[in-house]
Amino acid sequence: MQDKLELLFKMQSDLNDFVFQKKEIKDSSGAILNTESLFKMGQIDTPKGPNSETNQWLSKYLEALNDESRELKEELLWKWWSKDSLNMQNIRVEIVDQLHFWISLALTAGMDADKVFDIYCQKNKLNIERQNKEYSKANKDEKDNQEIA
Numbered sequence: 763m764q765d766k767l768e769l770l771f772k773m774q775s776d777l778n779d780f781v782f783q784k785k786e787i788k789d790s791s792g793a794i795l796n797t798e799s800l801f802k803m804g805q806i807d808t809p810k811g812p813n814s815e816t817n818q819w820l821s822k823y824l825e826a827l828n829d830e831s832r833e834l835k836e837e838l839l840w841k842w843w844s845k846d847s848l849n850m851q852n853i854r855v856e857i858v859d860q861l862h863f864w865i866s867l868a869l870t871a872g873m874d875a876d877k878v879f880d881i882y883c884q885k886n887k888l889n890i891e892r893q894n895k896e897y898s899k900a901n902k903d904e905k906d907n908q909e910i911a
Contacts, residue, residue, distance in 0.1 A: 774865040804872030827863040
């Protein structure tokens with residue numbers, strides 16, 4: 763059986779390519795954009811300015827992710843006096859909508875499922891170390907983030 767995270771990345775890549783093709787979204791050379799080219803651009807560690815396709819698509823996917831976060835927030839109840847109930851089905855769908863755009867962000871940043879898993883494991887270990895050191899603004903140091911590869 764295929765790894766579920768790898769399968770999600772493949773499905774999202776296929777969905778993105780379907781949308782690029784259907785909407786005739788083109789890259790800077792005039793060809794139909796595809797996830798593989800965005801992924802490869804994201805892997806190259808050369809300076810990328812504000813007009814780079816990588817920056818533009820990271821911005822677009824982040825905007826979409828933020829909008830899905832807003833939609834999820836609208837599903838949550840804040841009026842403690844209300845008799846309303848959570849709609850868990852809608853909440854779950856909004857969370858999955860976020861995942862669609864989160865995976866697109868990862869792909870555009872040149873990360874596949876293996877890379878996400880690797881960086882997650884490193885960052886998780888670092889977060890535990892930070893908690894054990896009573897992490898706060900006073901002792902915050904982002905140098906340890908730079909060691910994650």
